[in-house]
Amino acid sequence: MAIRVQLDRILLERRMSLTELADRVGVTLANLSILKTGKARAIRFTTLDALCRELNCQPGDLLAWTPGPQDAGSDEDLDGNDPASK
């Protein structure tokens, strides 16, 4: 995914932990970790709104686009095959 969520940098600047941000935004820590590590496929505007409100930043501060090879996400594991066996 070429879109990166730059939560690490902003959390460092605001001196806030991921746990504290999760509590303030109302998103679980697990989901926020998914967002931070770039595994999320989409983000709701309501979530983005809450993040910008709590971090006092613009959406452009949080999101960055870096051109590179696209990982489209394999649909092979939708057939019920165990990906670990590959």
Added chain:
Amino acid sequence: MRLPKRSSLGIRLSSFRTPALPGLGPGPMTSLLGIALGAAFWALALAAGAFVVAFVFVAFLPLGPLGLTAPSDDGGIRVPVPRAYLLFGLGAVCAYLGGFAFILRNLRAMVHTLRIGDPFQPDNVKRLKQIGLTLAVVTGGAWIGQTLVSRLVRGVLEPPSLFDLVTPAFSILVVVVLAQVFREGARLRRESELTI
């Protein structure tokens, strides 16, 4: 250019309310389905087991000449049946019952995912594909078996026609299409899970 105003038809959109859909979660139908599938599965599994025992009995125990009585105008003709034919028949019945027991086992697992409210799983896609394949093998095998028996042991069975395969073929087609629908459902579920 300004378009002329249409005269109102006197209908307010707010007066139309779509009826609230009833709760679509797992309900009594799912529970009933689970019970029926469970009962059918165990009945078929036991029957298949009984035929396996009969197969072993015929295969290994010494038996006298075996035969079947085919109906005729004189009251019946005794047709000798070689042991190999009988074993083939018993094996075919075991495979038939076992195949349907396997289908029911997969259906039970799918109903379980319905009960927990998460049916669009990749495992269900695999199960549906297995069901389609098993249906194809069992119904095709039964048709071929019936054809062979009708030719080898005349008078016992009517030879089947190709039209007997039409309904099973449509059933298999429906299952294959459903598998693709579930695959798409699993993809949408995964997208929804990874939407923060």
